[in-house]
Amino acid sequence: MRRMTFLIAGLLALTGAANAQASNPRHAAERDLFAKIVEIPTVEGQTTEFKKLTSLLKSEFRKAGITNVIVKDHDNTQTLIARWPSPKPSGKKPILLMAHMDVVAAKASDWKYPPFQFREEGGYYLGRGSNDNKAALTGIVLALQYLRAEKFTPTRDIVVLFTGDEETTGNGARRAANEWRDLIDAEYALNGDAGGGTVFPDGRVEGFGIQIAEKTYADFRLTAVNRGGHSSVPRPDNAIYALANALTAVERHRFPAMINDATRASFEVLAKGDRGQYGELLRRFLADPQDRETADLLEAMDPGSTRTRCVATMLSGGHAPNALPQKAEANVNCRIFPGAKIEDIRQQLQTLSGPDVTVSAVEGSQTPETAPSPMRDDILQAYRAAVATRFPNAPVLPFQSAGATDGAFLRAAGISVYGFGGLWGIVGQQEGAHGLDERVWAEGFHGQIPIWMEMLRRVAGD
Numbered sequence: 001m002r003r004m005t006f007l008i009a010g011l012l013a014l015t016g017a018a019n020a021q022a023s024n025p026r027h028a029a030e031r032d033l034f035a036k037i038v039e040i041p042t043v044e045g046q047t048t049e050f051k052k053l054t055s056l057l058k059s060e061f062r063k064a065g066i067t068n069v070i071v072k073d074h075d076n077t078q079t080l081i082a083r084w085p086s087p088k089p090s091g092k093k094p095i096l097l098m099a100h101m102d103v104v105a106a107k108a109s110d111w112k113y114p115p116f117q118f119r120e121e122g123g124y125y126l127g128r129g130s131n132d133n134k135a136a137l138t139g140i141v142l143a144l145q146y147l148r149a150e151k152f153t154p155t156r157d158i159v160v161l162f163t164g165d166e167e168t169t170g171n172g173a174r175r176a177a178n179e180w181r182d183l184i185d186a187e188y189a190l191n192g193d194a195g196g197g198t199v200f201p202d203g204r205v206e207g208f209g210i211q212i213a214e215k216t217y218a219d220f221r222l223t224a225v226n227r228g229g230h231s232s233v234p235r236p237d238n239a240i241y242a243l244a245n246a247l248t249a250v251e252r253h254r255f256p257a258m259i260n261d262a263t264r265a266s267f268e269v270l271a272k273g274d275r276g277q278y279g280e281l282l283r284r285f286l287a288d289p290q291d292r293e294t295a296d297l298l299e300a301m302d303p304g305s306t307r308t309r310c311v312a313t314m315l316s317g318g319h320a321p322n323a324l325p326q327k328a329e330a331n332v333n334c335r336i337f338p339g340a341k342i343e344d345i346r347q348q349l350q351t352l353s354g355p356d357v358t359v360s361a362v363e364g365s366q367t368p369e370t371a372p373s374p375m376r377d378d379i380l381q382a383y384r385a386a387v388a389t390r391f392p393n394a395p396v397l398p399f400q401s402a403g404a405t406d407g408a409f410l411r412a413a414g415i416s417v418y419g420f421g422g423l424w425g426i427v428g429q430q431e432g433a434h435g436l437d438e439r440v441w442a443e444g445f446h447g448q449i450p451i452w453m454e455m456l457r458r459v460a461g462d
Contacts (some may be wrong), residue, residue: 027446031125033060034138034445035118038127043105044168050078053101057141057162064145066160070183072175077102077164079172081183084144084158086460094157095460096186096415098406099137099193100166103129104434111436124439132433135423135440136192136448137162143452154460159184166193166406169364173406177413186415188379190455193405194419197387197394198427199444206427207269207395208387210380211419213262213372215304216336217404219313219365220349221329222246224357228319228326235324237356240317243328246353247312250332253352255308255345257295258337259285262372262400263305269397278302304402308345310334331362335402342366367404368412379418382458386422386451422451 040053054071061069061082068083080101083094106115106128113119115128125135140160161184163172176184197208224246226239259267264286271282278301284294285306299306310332317328336345342361350359375398384396407417424444425431432438 024446030138030142030446030449031442033142034125034130034135035127037134037138038118038125038130039116041116042102042129042164044102044165045076047076047078050101050164054078054080054162057101060141060145061160064141064148066144066148072172072180074175075165075169075171077172079164079176079180080160080162081176081180082160082162083183084148084154084160086154086156086158088153088155089157090155092156093185093187094159095456096159096161096184096189096410097140098161098163098189098191098410098417099140100133100163100172100406101137102164102167103132103134104167106438113437115438120442121439123442125442125445126437126439128438131431131438131440133166133193135445136421139422139445139448139452140192142449143456146449147453147456152457152461154456155462156187156460158456158460159186161189161406163406170367170406170409173409177409177415181413188373188376188416188418189407189410190420190459191405191407191417192421194401194407194421196421196444196448197391197424199391199424200427205391205394205424207397208383208391208421208424209266209397209399209419210383211262211401211405211407211417212265212375212398213260213338213400214367214370214404214408214419215308215338215400215402216334216340216342216369216408217365217367218334218336218342218345219362220310220332220334220346221360221362222250222332222349222353222357223360224317224328226324226326229324231322231324239325239328239356242354242356243317243330246357247330247332249352249354250310250312250349253310253348254292254296255310255337255340255348257285257289257292257299257306258308258339259289259306260338260372260400261375262338262398265375266397266399269395273395304335305400308334308337308340309402310345310349335404336369338369338371338400342369367408370408370411372400373411373416373418376416376418379459382455383420385458386455389450389454390422390447420455422448422455424448 072079118127194211198206224239224242281298314331318325
């Protein structure tokens with residue numbers, strides 16, 4: 001009963017916050033821009049839609065007095081690079097702000113409402129891409145507009161990189177880090193596609209994270225081939241069975257536990273604040289990262305945090321219902337812990353799969369293998385101060401993300417990347433990134449903007 005009372009109180013608090021958003025004129029304008037951006041379906045291959053979005057963004061940057069905006073057409077998409085030059089340079093290299101314009105495709109028939117129809121419900125803004133990554137993208141644009149309006153003068157250039165293929169090939173970030181390096185070169189980058197916080201339903205803040213590392217993304221193709229034959233005379237050498245056995249071996253395999261500066265830092269902070277089973281496992285793992293039993297228990301509670309993980313994601317096989325299969329294939333997606341090599345993982349998958357299955361890396365699927373960015377105290381303190389404008393004394397901790405972002409391409413090119421976000425969600429509430437009814441907490445969407453502003457005042461101001 002006490003738990004139910006707490007939840008009801010929390011839900012009433014959330015409803016009040018949502019009503020407050022609707023009555024704020026500034027928030028209404030922010031919402032309108034966000035709606036316009038979400039309703040442009042920037043899905044892979046839709047080059048016309050990307051042109052609509054970059055045109056809109058160019059006009060919004062002009063409102064911030066930023067006219068140095070370059071749009072690169074490439075690989076059936078676009079990447080936007082904008083620069084706010086400092087009128088009184090301090091000699092420091094620029095700061096790069098990152099987000100991505102593209103979104104994962106959405107099958108309209110699976111959604112309750114059209115996926116690219118922006119709407120509000122229960123204190124949330126909904127629509128494909130609202131959470132990943134158009135909320136942060138919109139927040140960056142609005143923060144720059146407001147800073148310019150209040151006569152903020154940066155002491156170093158602020159550069160913006162909005163890519164159009166983060167969810168697919170990553171060519172925008174790859175090209176920016178190499179071909180267009182002179183346009184985006186910076187001391188470090190703040191990546192709006194990582195970081196951010198969570199708040200309990202009663203308004204207490206759980207914490208905010210700053211991403212300093214990410215796993216390597218790689219797809220592997222498992223292929224079994226066979227001479228086939230008539231299904232009335234089955235043989236032991238069946239391509240589908242061989243593939244099935246290989247996938248079962250992959251499913252059962254446990255990669256060795258690992259730890260690095262990013263995971264150690266986040267585990268140390270979490271261990272201090274958690275006096276339950278999770279905190280005890282963290283303390284045991286920190287004391288002995290080679291303790292496999294502890295690592296396995298921790299991994300069960302926090303998947304992907306202690307090791308490389310690989311999972312089957314696509315499957316095909318056979319050519320006729322009355323014929324022995326001549327070919328069976330599966331895609332296995334791996335999120336590889338920093339320090340482990342892509343080729344080493346492929347070889348392990350090959351050993352697990354056996355001689356009747358060939359394991360090959362899917363060309364172009366990999367993100368670069370990168371080490372964590374060094375944790376800088378000045379950035380961490382600036383983030384704490386920025387978050388404190390809304391949540392005083394909120395915990396801020398470095399972490400490693402299981403997912404992949406454009407940041408890997410810049411880290412590989414020598415630019416440190418820090419996943420930064422002022423956006424927050426509600427503890428225990430699903431937000432549907434890449435899934436159905438994707439959404440973002442409205443209060444968090446609006447509240448991120450002052451946090452971005454304060455962060456930029458501290459890292460790019462006097």
